[in-house]
Amino acid sequence: MWEKYYKQYLYVIISFVFVLSSTNIVFAVTANLQLEIIPLPECSDTIDNDGDGLIDFPDDPECDNSSDDSESPLKACEDTIDNDGDGLIDFPDDPGCASAVDDNEQNGNSSGSSGSSGSSGTGPSVSVTSVSFSGRAYPLSSVSVLKDGVLVATTIAGPDAIFSITLSNLSSGNFSFSVFSEDSKKRRSTLFTFPVYITKGASTQVSGIYLSPTISTDKTEVRKGDNIAIFGQSSPNATVTINVNSQTPHFVTTQTDETGAYLYNFDTAILEIGDHTTQSKATYGNDISPFGDLVNFSVGNRNVERGQFACSDLPGDLNCDGRVNLVDFSIAAFWYNQSISSDFSDKESQQLNNDGEIDLVDFSIMAFYWTG
Amino acid sequence: MMARLTWLILVLWHFIGQGNYMKKVFFIIVCILIFSPATVSAAEFYFDNRITAMGIGQTAEIGVFIDTENQTINALEGVVKVDPNFEIRAVTLNNSFVPLWIEQPQIMPNGTIKFSGIVPGGFTDSYGLLFSLVLEARIPGDARVYMSKSRVLAHDGLGSAVNVTTKPLLIDIGLEEKDIRSWNASDDTTPPENFFPEIVRDNSIFDNQWFVIFNTQDKESGIDYYEIQETDYFDLDKLTESNDWQRAVSPYILSDQSRSSYVVIKAVDKSGNFRIVRVEPQNHEKKYTNKKYIWYQLTIWTILIAGFVYIFFRKKR
Structure with a gap:
């Protein structure tokens, strides 16, 4: 039977291979990004919320601790004390209280205002609107933040590549923020971009950012069969996955050292003659970065060193x-x-x-x- | 992909040969289901569909959105049209996710809204608000708001086109008022975001002359226009009251190519709030070699010295 139908079987197998080879399987990499909006407690938000000239714990005596959410002293109608001795305590039980912020429990009298009682205030409190970014870049690298495409802040990551940066005094609304870093050789990462709605008076925190590794090659053209060095920088002791694009993509892995540097000598014998690209991503624990920039090179019959930036x-x-x-x-x-x-x-x-x-x-x- | 699938089907048809017809068809259908290309996801433009009915004379703000279908895009353009039942009263940009407009959405003379913009670093969202239209219902009937042209490009470094679909909005305009939230001009009292213009030159534009570039956002009512002045001095109060402002679009070629003037730019939002910023002159000392300035100074000093001399000799007499 095989002899009778082998040609048909061959056609079908070739057809399956032909069709399947055109199927692109894309692995989506999702960064472990968390977005949380946290209104800061009044006793640690650096604002004189009650206008008494004293800010936060421990300076404002009305603050029990830094997590205390009110700088204001309790009013007579909310302090759980029978201030007027009539046997009735606070609003709404004591008829002398027009509201919880009424500062006089005595019948027929109400006083108080939105400010503090007694000491002079410094004017109306102003909420600080801010957004903070934190994550991994490269050891001791400069990390920059763009707001709507414009550079607004820069910081330096630690030796462990961890960074944190805060933008304050923002207006509320939709913003497009981008974070990028520059490695020790002045190579830039791709932009890590995300839209954020800033809420007035709230502190927005964006954590879990993991910037893509930088990448370059030692050659722009490599003789087929020779090695091409693929290198760059990421966070220390991370696993870097390098993708060399060809008709069939090739994935290899290597480790970064304690400075975050990685290097892989790729054997081009398996690549076709022609143009190729390569890119890399990093993994550290459960954190995975997106793939970074594409770097072009070609496989031919000569080696051409990659020159300085043009x-x-x-x-x-x-x-x-x-x-x-x-x-x-x-x-x-x-x-x-x-x-x-x-x-x-x-x-x-x-x-x-x-x-x-x-x-x-x-x-x-x-x-x-x-x-x- | 379809050509390859067709070839596969033909080969399979031949392979199954002279067998049962139904068996053939069943086998082919199974192959098509297994090997047919996955549905290609497309980005979709759509409109805020919370308003489905309006009364004559009522106004409503309709948002224009994009769902990127989990693709990362970074450039888009299009033309929005409305049926003659509507009059477009305004276009608002508050809370738009687009930070850089190539062509800011505005009402064209033919009554359409043309727009194009980019998002540096890319954008992925199901509810991306581009801008909003303020529509006034004028003629009863079923009226559409729709996209007549649209284009979306992927964030891939090549500007590859993304499949895009559009979903029009249909609103029933009747004679009676409907319970909808009518549009009110924004009570925006916040000036535009702070910004930092740059003065540069490039041999590819303006014959290598100095020009200034500027761009900012207003998150509440949107930027309406920019104005510019080039002055010898910077006095914010006087500039605020000044009528010497010129409308300007970035990039703007400077009149003073010696760069000895302050370049002052005013960004005005659609509620009339404004922010004034300045770029310092680079060659301030050149002001003092300016001939006009020298003659001005000489004239003043001559008058003063002549005055003192006159008073001195008169007293002596």
């Missing part, structure tokens, strides 16, 4: 300052839906999609490589 290495960097930001956006916006000049045509061909015009695709490329 303007064309950063798509979207129209003014060659090593950044993609509002300046580049504005330059592109000038040429939007217009015939471009010959000077700008060179930039468009090197830095953008080389189609001879500025349209939404060029801005999308810029948005991907945005640095702020």
Whole structure:
């Protein structure tokens, strides 16, 4: 039977392989990101909530501890004491209390205000609206935060790559925040971007950020069969998964050292001749970073070392300052839906999609490589 | 993918050969179900559908949203249209997730709303508010709010197009007032966000002359317009009352290419709140070599010295 039908079996097997090979299986990596809005207790929010000139625990005597949620002294109508000796305690039991903030239990009298009783105040309290970011970057790296695409704050991560940064005095509303870092060799991570709605008077905390590793290669072109070094930086003692894209993606893993550096010598014998890309992600415990930037290289018949940074290495960097930001956006916006000049045509061909015009695709490329 | 699947079906049909017809069909159907490509998810533009009916003369604020269907996108553009039953009274940008507009949503002369913008770093959400339309019901009947053109690009560094669908909104306009939340002009009293203009030059625009770039947000009513002044001095009170402001769009070429003037920019939101920021002159000392300034100074000093000399000699006499 096999001899009779082997050709048909062969056709079917080839067909299955042909169809299945076109199926792309994408693994979604979800960062372990947590968003929590915490109104700070009045006794630790750095605000003189009761206007008595004294702020927080232990300075304000009305604060029992830093978790106490009221700086105000209790009013006569809420202090559980029969202040007027009539046998009736507080609002609503004592008819002398118009409300819980009434400061006089005596019948027919009510007093009190929203401020404190007695000492002078310093004016109306103002709630501080803030957002905090924390997570992992690279050891002792600078970590920057963009708000709506504009750089607003920078901090330095610890030797363990842990960072924390807070933005204060924000207005309420929808904001797009991005976090990125720069490693010891001045390579930048991809932007870790997320929309956050800031609530007035509340402190928003975004934790669990894990920035993608930086990545580069020692060659832009490698002779087939030679090794290409893939290296970069992430958090210390993490597992880095490197994906080399080909017709069949290749995944390899390596470990970062105590400085967060990793290096993998990839044997290109298994790659086809032509263009390839590589990218990496890091895992530390239960934390997984997203994949980072794509780095291009090609497999051919010679080795070409990767040189110093060239303007064309950063798509979207129209003014060659090593950044993609509002300046580049504005330059592109000038040429939007217009015939471009010959000077700008060179930039468009090197830095953008080389189609001879500025349209939404060029801005999308810029948005991907945005640095702020 | 479909071509490969078709080839597979043809091969299978041949393989099954002369057998039972129903068995053939069943086998093919099973293969199609197993191997057919998964439904390609698409981003979807949709409108706030809480308002389904309005009365003549009533106004309502309708949000324009996008559901990215778990894809990360970073650029979008489109044109929103409404049936003639409506008049578009305003476009508001409060709480928009788009930080950078290439073309800020605004009412075009033909009554449509055109928009395009980007989100640096990408965006993924089911309830992404782009902007809101304030519509006044004018003519009774079923009236649509819909997207006539739309385009969404993926956050992949290539600007790859994302499949996009749109879901129109249908509102029944009747003669009687409906119990809806009518639109009120925003009671926004907060000025726009602080911002830091930059003065740069590039040989690809403005013939390498200095220009200023600027952009900010207003989270409550949205930015309406920008104005600019180039002055020798910075006095906030006088500038606030000044009528010498010029409307400006970024990038804006500077009149004073010597960079010896303050460049003052005013961002105004749709409720009339404003924020004024300045860029310091870079070549302040050049002001003092400016010929006009020198003649001005010489004239004043000559008058003063002449006055003292006159008084001195008159007293002596």
